[in-house]
Amino acid sequence: MGRRIMEWAGRPEHLGGIPRALVFSAVGAFAKVVTTCLNSTSVHNPQTLIRLVKSRPPGVPLLTVSNHMSTLDDPLLWGFKGFPSVDAKIARWVLAAEDICFKNKLLSYIFRLGKCIPITRGGGIYQEHMNEALEVLSDGGWLHTFPEGKVYQDEAPIRRLKWGTASLIVRSPVTPIVLPIIHSGFQKVMPEKSFFGRRPPVPLCNQDIRIVIGEPIHFDLKSLKQEAMVATPDPSFHSLGWPKTSPDALGEVAQRWLYANISDRIQTVMEKLRIYSTKV
Template sequence: MGSVPFAVGAFSKLFLKAGCRNVRVDGLPAFLQRLKSDRGVLTVANHISVVDEPFMWGSLPLRNFLNSKTLRWTLGASDIMFNGKFDRWFFTKGQIIETHRGKGIYQKAIDDSARLLDEGNWVHIFPEGRIKQEELHELRRFKWGISRMLMECERVPLIVPVWIKADETLLSGFEQVMDEPRVWPNYLPRTGKDVTILYGEPMNAAVEPLLAAYRAKYPTPWRPATYERPVGQDLEDEPDEVGRMRSEIAEAMRQGLMQLGQRVDEVERERPAG
């Protein structure tokens, strides 16, 4: 593995250790064991600040950043992360999959993510698709790309929720480290905040029956004839049942992630800050 992931991982660990007042991490040992298997892992998390990625991964052991198998792949907007030669080199080394805004769910980034999962890799998604710092415990509707990703997988990965502490009354969580909008004096992360990160149990029991129903109806996943058409035309042409099933899969994951978020208070009572 190259030096970019290790350097970013080391900086993230340093920020959690020296830049935050209290850090609680729950469920990490079980999650690390899951990364050692030959089965793909798909993590989904709430998205509360611009520094969720990569600071949340500072909770991982530093050795994870030396192995591409134990380092997440994730989607990154082409117009933000792939503008020039250096940007493209940096984010490609950081295992970012170039994603094109406005291209919808039928694009190569989703195909690549499904392939990586089938190969036993770890892919991470912020399925709300944008930062949300209001009504933090009620998640937005998940973007459909995450459902299509699973529909395309030949082998269903472990689907693991990850919750980043988001407290609407206390000055804690990454939303306080880097809040929106990013204007003066909010250009740099704030220090001295509390952070809690929960790694949950797999949500496969809720999601796999929905995927099985889809595969029974469509043994070969439905795709448009070409990816070069407008998004609206793709959605018009696809069977209505595909859209309904996709929504059900996304909602099952959304509910599972919110259930994990409800454990924050319990974890903070049980685990001392440190």
């Protein structure tokens, strides 16, 4: 089993939860100011997200997915009016790039307090921190992912999604509620190369931000798994040595079929939302 970076700091009981509460109070207030006060933000269908965050059925996990347009998408995405961005208890867990957010012990500690799970780029869907993300879903928690895998700042169709998010949906003991979100404008708030070829030192103001929250995507995993079990490998198939899933004992060929099909469906829904967001 691989190591988990500073996992102890992410536990709710760490120092009585006081450091976590302070981080969410500060970061949540920052998100409110930037998203609500310093920029113009419109939100479509906010009530669906708020309802699922606050009052979904007990034990049922929530998995939100969105495009990725800036390094500040999270936390700014949760700073819109009416959203409980400072409530650490119901706040999301989020997959975060290890090479950006966990460069040193101080950053690791702060991001862990902020309920961030480090993910190693290129580490594969069975890296140890993905197991930690799976535990969040197993506990009925809320997890957010950016399935495109990296920041893309141009207004373009949704890229082919990485399989990590699909693997979490398949492996979760309770199938999560999957909620797609599309946003634009954060790439103008924190552009990658506007300040001497770098990101600006502080978020920019007076930008238009659009957030479009879709409806839950439902997956009939039982039927999908049955289809996956009779799937045949393509001629270029090369085994990566994936373990069989539990308790279904799905082999690598079946897993690849499942992850590809689920990812394609999520990508299609996200792209429809993106097109819709350009018209509202």
